[in-house]
Amino acid sequence: MPELIAVAMSGGVDSSTVAALLKREGRNVAGLTMQLWNQRRLPELATGETTGRCCSLDDVYDARRVAEHIGMPYYVVNLERHFEESVIQPFVSEYLAGRTPIPCTLCNTFIKFDRFLTLADSVGAGTIATGHYARVTRDPDTGRWQMRTAVDFSKDQTYFLWGLTQAQLARTLFPLGELTKTEVRALAEDFNLPVAKKAESYEICFVPNGDYAGFMDAYLREQGSEQGGGRAGTAGEIRHEDGRTLGRHAGAHRFTVGQRKGLGVAAPEPLYVIATDPKTQTVTVGPNDALLRATLIARDINWLSWEGLAAPARAHVRIRNRHVPAPATLYPLAGGRVEVRFDEPQRAITPGQGAVFYSSDLVAGGGWIV
Amino acid sequence: MQHVYFDHNATAPVAPEVLRSFTGAVAEVYGNASSIHHFGQSARQRLEAARRQVAARIGCAAQEIVFTSGGTESDNLAIFGVARRRLASGSCHVITSAIEHPAVLNACARLEREGAAVTYLPVGADGMVSPDEVRAAVRPSTALITIMHANNETGTLQPAAEIGAVARGAGVLFHCDAVQTAGRIPLQVADLGADLLSVSGHKFGAPKGIGALYVRKGVALDPVLYGGHHERDRRAGTENVPGAVALGTAASLGFDWSATAPLRDRLERGILERVPLAHVNGSARHRLPNTANIRFDGIEGEAMVIALDLRGYAVSSGSACSSGAVEPSHVLLALGLRPEQARSSVRFSLGPGNTAEQVDGLIAAVVESVAHLRRISTAFSGERVVAHA
Numbered sequence: 001m002p003e004l005i006a007v008a009m010s011g012g013v014d015s016s017t018v019a020a021l022l023k024r025e026g027r028n029v030a031g032l033t034m035q036l037w038n039q040r041r042l043p044e045l046a047t048g049e050t051t052g053r054c055c056s057l058d059d060v061y062d063a064r065r066v067a068e069h070i071g072m073p074y075y076v077v078n079l080e081r082h083f084e085e086s087v088i089q090p091f092v093s094e095y096l097a098g099r100t101p102i103p104c105t106l107c108n109t110f111i112k113f114d115r116f117l118t119l120a121d122s123v124g125a126g127t128i129a130t131g132h133y134a135r136v137t138r139d140p141d142t143g144r145w146q147m148r149t150a151v152d153f154s155k156d157q158t159y160f161l162w163g164l165t166q167a168q169l170a171r172t173l174f175p176l177g178e179l180t181k182t183e184v185r186a187l188a189e190d191f192n193l194p195v196a197k198k199a200e201s202y203e204i205c206f207v208p209n210g211d212y213a214g215f216m217d218a219y220l221r222e223q224g225s226e227q228g229g230g231r232a233g234t235a236g237e238i239r240h241e242d243g244r245t246l247g248r249h250a251g252a253h254r255f256t257v258g259q260r261k262g263l264g265v266a267a268p269e270p271l272y273v274i275a276t277d278p279k280t281q282t283v284t285v286g287p288n289d290a291l292l293r294a295t296l297i298a299r300d301i302n303w304l305s306w307e308g309l310a311a312p313a314r315a316h317v318r319i320r321n322r323h324v325p326a327p328a329t330l331y332p333l334a335g336g337r338v339e340v341r342f343d344e345p346q347r348a349i350t351p352g353q354g355a356v357f358y359s360s361d362l363v364a365g366g367g368w369i370v
Numbered sequence: 371m372q373h374v375y376f377d378h379n380a381t382a383p384v385a386p387e388v389l390r391s392f393t394g395a396v397a398e399v400y401g402n403a404s405s406i407h408h409f410g411q412s413a414r415q416r417l418e419a420a421r422r423q424v425a426a427r428i429g430c431a432a433q434e435i436v437f438t439s440g441g442t443e444s445d446n447l448a449i450f451g452v453a454r455r456r457l458a459s460g461s462c463h464v465i466t467s468a469i470e471h472p473a474v475l476n477a478c479a480r481l482e483r484e485g486a487a488v489t490y491l492p493v494g495a496d497g498m499v500s501p502d503e504v505r506a507a508v509r510p511s512t513a514l515i516t517i518m519h520a521n522n523e524t525g526t527l528q529p530a531a532e533i534g535a536v537a538r539g540a541g542v543l544f545h546c547d548a549v550q551t552a553g554r555i556p557l558q559v560a561d562l563g564a565d566l567l568s569v570s571g572h573k574f575g576a577p578k579g580i581g582a583l584y585v586r587k588g589v590a591l592d593p594v595l596y597g598g599h600h601e602r603d604r605r606a607g608t609e610n611v612p613g614a615v616a617l618g619t620a621a622s623l624g625f626d627w628s629a630t631a632p633l634r635d636r637l638e639r640g641i642l643e644r645v646p647l648a649h650v651n652g653s654a655r656h657r658l659p660n661t662a663n664i665r666f667d668g669i670e671g672e673a674m675v676i677a678l679d680l681r682g683y684a685v686s687s688g689s690a691c692s693s694g695a696v697e698p699s700h701v702l703l704a705l706g707l708r709p710e711q712a713r714s715s716v717r718f719s720l721g722p723g724n725t726a727e728q729v730d731g732l733i734a735a736v737v738e739s740v741a742h743l744r745r746i747s748t749a750f751s752g753e754r755v756v757a758h759a
Contacts, residue, residue: 118747124677
């Protein structure tokens with residue numbers, strides 16, 4: 001029996017195509033779906049429409065059908081406990097601390113490429129494969145594992161993958177990194193996969209309809225926290241950067257840097273959220289230009305293709321998922337931090353998001369924006 | 371790859387004789403047992419013959435058997451049938467235990483929302499309900515005591531006869547969920563003092579979708595399903611004649627699963643001798659002959675189930691939720707296990723078809739899996755490079 005590969009199955013087109021591709025190559029594959037979050041847990045958020053959100057029964061049904069179609073064993077494993085500890089709780093506390101966290105990076109780092117690798121190893125699979133759009137290569141001279149952007153840059157997911165370690169990269173396959181989405185769809189059709197025409201989901205998987213404030217309120221209420229439900233204690237002022245008080249709001253965690261809609265204040269010019277202060281619950285707003293910043297500091301840096309940063313170096317830096325990486329110089333700081341000085345100021349640099357460093361198609365490393 | 375089955379408490383294969391009677395009935399007996407014509411009469415005859423076979427197996431009169439769709443429906447009919455009738459005329463209290471099957475626990479939770487009071491008795495580390503605690507829990511409003519005969523996860527046999535005596539003494543009805551014992555080991559309703567007893571076909575050689583509830587003569591039940599006058603107004607719906615025929619055949623075969631005990635003991639001894647830090651959950655003495663529930667410190671039972679399946683051995687861990695993922699067992703938690711201990715437990719349940727050779731193969735696979743899983747859990751702890759706030 002050839003070595004077993006565990007395919008992380010979401011029930012979507014991408015991971016299903018990965019499984020079919022590997023099977024066609026004659027690899028020995030098993031499908032595993034991670035049950036991360038119980039959609040029935042916060043009933044007030046129920047929308048009746050659960051397809052395309054993580055761990056919905058419909059997605060598990062689809063993944064099971066694909067596994068049957070391909071002819072591989074398939075299992076659902078319960079990682080709800082780990083997901084809550086490693087993703088939900090940090091997500092909520094980051095938001096309450098006035099930052100805008102990215103649960104997908106936490107999930108990739110701690111669940112998909114830590115728990116899942118352990119799990120794969122447990123069941124006898126030394127290698128895993130996922131449907132991410134990214135590439136892994138190896139430096140022939142140093143032997144260092146490298147991550148590269150996907151050939152289809154419009155689908156590139158390396159922004160969420162900067163937390164991977166060398167040990168994790170060594171055991172991971174991203175078969176879609178060399179393909180375009182169109183090619184993947186065509187392959188899915190060729191394989192006759194039952195999910196070939198399934199729509200994609202872009203939302204944060206456990207947050208229905210993109211309403212994370214609603215999710216947090218419901219979660220905090222369930223946990224018996226005083227901060228839930230927009231009660232007294234989270235209300236505060238909406239203040240213009242010039243010092244004027246424009247109004248009040250029900251909780252600073254409901255606002256994100258760069259946000260324009262839903263401020264609830266009238267003004268002659270368009271206003272954007274520039275900062276939120278969780279201590280005073282003040283939300284500062286201002287004109288678009290006030291969002292421009294030329295520098296940022298990133299902490300907890302993880303180096304992927306680069307081994308580290310001994311001296312200032314040039315790179316392109318991405319500060320949110322669909323942001324076009326902007327030219328900048330990286331300066332090493334003490335304590336595993338990096339200062340990023342952009343050539344041109346960037347709009348809405350948001351604490352809590354990731355800053356990912358690119359050198360041509362190599363993902364050099366990344367960190368969390370302070 | 372050869373796949374070997376060690377999960378008979380989940381469900382058991384259909385016995386060949388049962389299959390013959392079942393397919394024969396499906397092909398030949400298509401009349402509605404409630405019809406007055408020849409075809410109906412022929413179906414009715416098969417149905418009543420099957421009822422006598424089931425009754426004979428558990429020592430009751432044929433009229434005391436109500437055919438149902440299975441264990442869950444039997445449990446629901448017993449619990450709601452008694453409790454709702456009582457609720458209609460006053461207050462109602464039900465006594466059950468923390469280790470019951472969800473068919474009982476969730477029915478009781480529903481009853482609470484309908485206004486009944488429910489006492490959930492704890493169990494000791496041996497997994498047994500104490501008859502004294504049952505006696506102490508009885509109130510003037512107690513209408514029903516519902517305690518299982520053997521637990522599906524640990525196999526622990528409950529002191530059902532003593533609980534039946536407590537119920538009789540207090541003038542309270544006793545329902546016994548005997549899904550894991552009826553048809554497998556000798557069982558007489560009179561010995562247990564049961565007024566109501568649930569039977570499931572697919573646990574002992576009949577197909578899924580057929581079961582029975584024993585209702586002692588004189589016990590009045592409200593129906594759960596409303597419809598025609600089937601089953602003496604206790605269970606509406608056109609009778610599942612082929613299912614009943616199969617259940618009757620399985621009951622008449624007189625399987626005695628006590629014969630699996632030597633193999634179960636061989637399995638358990640083999641594992642305990644060769645795997646360090648392995649422990650039996652629940653009473654080792656008062657136990658179904660086919661069941662071993664073993665805890666392997668430091669491993670995830672869920673991963674072990676998958677690893678063993680990929681080696682061709684079907685076992686189980688916890689109970690599956692709607693997606694198929696595994697939840698920590700409420701039964702093992704009730705025995706006083708910590709959540710991580712509950713998650714590190716695996717259930718092996720044998721059946722009449724298992725052989726010593728299969729058992730020896732399983733022992734070897736378990737030894738290797740546990741060693742591998744323990745190597746990983748130490749190798750991987752602490753590999754956290756990216757920190758977060």
